[in-house]
Amino acid sequence: MKSSYNPASASPKAAEARHRVMFLSVGQSPRTDIIGDMLENLDIPIEALEIGALDGLSQAEIDDLKVRPGETSIVTRLADGSDIVISKPRIAERMAKIAAAFQPNEFDLVVILSTGLFRDFESTCPTVNAQRAMESAVISLAAHGSAVGLIQPLQQQIGELEIPALAPYKISASYAADGDKKLLASALIDLADAEIIVLNSVSFTEADRQMVAKASGKPVVLARRIVASAIRLLLHGTHPVTLPGVSPEFSEKLLRLTPRERQVLSLVAEGLSNKAIARQLGISPKTVEIHRSNVMSKMEVTSSNALIRMVVAAGHP
Structure with a gap:
């Protein structure tokens, strides 16, 4: 249906x-x-x-x-x-x-x-x-040395949170339902040592993000913004680049990319392998590798993690 x-x-x-x-x-x-x-x-x-x-x-x-x-x-x-x-x-x-x-x-x-x-x-x-995009964003933030605090929608999801790639990093977790100010405030107590807060569900709203940011005084990553950023980058492959609320520096760098390179950028930011990107775009892994190299050069970064951090920052002014 x-x-x-x-x-x-x-x-x-x-x-x-x-x-x-x-x-x-x-x-x-x-x-x-x-x-x-x-x-x-x-x-x-x-x-x-x-x-x-x-x-x-x-x-x-x-x-x-x-x-x-x-x-x-x-x-x-x-x-x-x-x-x-x-x-x-x-x-x-x-x-x-x-x-x-x-x-x-x-x-x-x-x-x-x-x-x-x-x-x-x-x-x-x-x-x-959405999960791959969020997981990639969290790993890139943690790999940069930041202590990341995740807020999950359900209490039982804290124990169920098993992402092997996060094992080496400083990750803590708590829970709160979207719109529940009392539980969100309680979660911030649990995540007092975190340097960045991630609202790890698309159910969380911009109002939730603003409340958590104000109460914690820390950067807060909203799942909806990560997903919207990925959508924007993929669709802008065939549409003029106009990014309201995004820094002029990031927009200027995006203008250097071809439509296909912008699509590859978005899928790289989601943490996909060259083979997975190739399947989605209907091109060869070797072609993806060439596009990926061009993206890194034009965006002036030396690693995928740095590229992902740039995309996350662009979606969270």
């Missing part, structure tokens, strides 16, 4: 819809609370469509996806606005099948709208995996 979010209600420019973007969410569509917020800040003409992994299921089928003993969990939202905690591995399999069924060039971009699914999604369309 596909539902279409009408972007014209969010932005006059969106009426010129040019890029077909499919948002694949864990729960039920529509998620206009997330997608509408992203579109308002992207300033790109987009035709936004959405599929929820729980769309079309009966209540019994949804109940059958609830967490069983030994399974990891993920929280998502139903169409009536209520939250439900379901099995992470089983919903990930369901979403993978949906993504794999998309036809080549059916969409200009597919966005996996969840920061809790630790897997790659095979798709013949260029894809933004």
